[in-house]
Amino acid sequence: MYRLWETQQAFWCDLTEYLVVANDYAPADETMPWRVGVEAARTPREVASEVLETFRLVANFVQDVVFDDVWVLLRAASLGYHDYPRVVALRADVEVRRINDMARTIEGIAASVERGFLGPLSAFDVAALVWAVADGLAVIHAVMPEIDDMTVPIDDGNGPQPWKLLGFACRAIIDQATTHVGGGHADGGHPPVVVDEPVPPPTRWSDEQQEVLALATRIFVERFRAGGSAEISAYGDLTIHRLAREAGVSRRAIYNVWPSVTDLRLDLLVSLLHGRARAHRDVLSRLTRPESFGSLITALLAPPPSTTVAPGHAALAFLVDLNNHAVREVFATASRGLIDETRVWIAANRPPSDGGRRVPDDALAVLVIALAAGANRLRRTCPAAEVRPHGAVTTVEAFSTLSLDGSHSPAT
Numbered sequence: 001m002y003r004l005w006e007t008q009q010a011f012w013c014d015l016t017e018y019l020v021v022a023n024d025y026a027p028a029d030e031t032m033p034w035r036v037g038v039e040a041a042r043t044p045r046e047v048a049s050e051v052l053e054t055f056r057l058v059a060n061f062v063q064d065v066v067f068d069d070v071w072v073l074l075r076a077a078s079l080g081y082h083d084y085p086r087v088v089a090l091r092a093d094v095e096v097r098r099i100n101d102m103a104r105t106i107e108g109i110a111a112s113v114e115r116g117f118l119g120p121l122s123a124f125d126v127a128a129l130v131w132a133v134a135d136g137l138a139v140i141h142a143v144m145p146e147i148d149d150m151t152v153p154i155d156d157g158n159g160p161q162p163w164k165l166l167g168f169a170c171r172a173i174i175d176q177a178t179t180h181v182g183g184g185h186a187d188g189g190h191p192p193v194v195v196d197e198p199v200p201p202p203t204r205w206s207d208e209q210q211e212v213l214a215l216a217t218r219i220f221v222e223r224f225r226a227g228g229s230a231e232i233s234a235y236g237d238l239t240i241h242r243l244a245r246e247a248g249v250s251r252r253a254i255y256n257v258w259p260s261v262t263d264l265r266l267d268l269l270v271s272l273l274h275g276r277a278r279a280h281r282d283v284l285s286r287l288t289r290p291e292s293f294g295s296l297i298t299a300l301l302a303p304p305p306s307t308t309v310a311p312g313h314a315a316l317a318f319l320v321d322l323n324n325h326a327v328r329e330v331f332a333t334a335s336r337g338l339i340d341e342t343r344v345w346i347a348a349n350r351p352p353s354d355g356g357r358r359v360p361d362d363a364l365a366v367l368v369i370a371l372a373a374g375a376n377r378l379r380r381t382c383p384a385a386e387v388r389p390h391g392a393v394t395t396v397e398a399f400s401t402l403s404l405d406g407s408h409s410p411a412t
Helices: 008-025 048-067 070-078 085-112 123-143 145-149 165-177 207-225 240-247 251-255 261-286 293-301 311-321 325-349 361-381 389-401
Strands: 151-155 160-164
Touching: 008 070, 008 085, 008 207, 048 123, 048 145, 048 160, 048 165, 070 123, 070 207, 070 311, 085 123, 085 165, 085 361, 123 145, 123 165, 123 311, 123 325, 123 361, 123 389, 151 165, 160 165, 165 361, 165 389, 240 251, 240 261, 261 293, 261 311, 261 325, 293 325, 293 361, 293 389, 311 325, 311 361, 325 361, 361 389
Parallel strands: none
Antiparallel strands: 151 160
């Protein structure tokens, strides 16, 4: 190994870059989740409710695809470390292309129900919002799989039909960003999608290095998918020896507190998630009642000071260790607490219903947390696609107010 890379750090940097090139660039646009169901949407439109039913089925399936994609979690986990310049540039390039592609697909979905983007939000803005929500939901689902069973029943004339959270979010986002324009496409389908495929940069690794990187990637992913690991690999440079040396104490003094490096790293995760919870609680406590949902999402999207690493971001590194039962439980407990505190705030500040059915407070809390977390990660990976504050505000308000009786459906 040292013949191919001078240091372990150099190897890990190259492995991170290899993961981006091999798994962000390699898949063709046609394999992206949002392309699923495009051909089905090309069929002639007879009844608006049939279009919505196709949209619902496709959106629910897309959620299953996203939740099952291990690379979504690996992308999030990589953000637990300092940004590596080459990876930052590569990821920003591929993500802006993917979001552009998603925007074209969303334009087609809107056109199929005779709606257009005439307001302040463009199809690209909407795609960035959907991307953020999908990313946020996928990470929450990894530690709280029960959200997959959380649905929002909407009645578009054929009785209540279950929309999974991502599908409901897509519908609400498109609804609030578009208006009825008439004159839709004659076949009720999508306009052509013309976006250049991401082109991987020329490789700078030798054949031997690529073989090692491919093998390391396979081992890494297999370990990630496996269960029952007793080890914690995040922050591998945090060792008992290093901590003792930098603290100026003996290793025995450290072992008296933490019997193993695994215990040490687990307590680090607990500390980071407690820090995330404190920051979230501070945001909620600063909002004077009654507050709009716009104030909530604006506060949650506020970037930390440039000199500060947000505890929630640092904790992301431990997503690679979800096969460790203790890590998974720590994440799950922290996430449930965060969502529950948000649900309590929503219940206390949400305007009374006008009598119609609307999304429950617990589902709304999950969507708010997902949007905020996904948008904050997108700000790091692809600044050109950063979620605009106005879009985030109107999105959360749409989540809160969209009628489940179908009176504000995209087809009306």
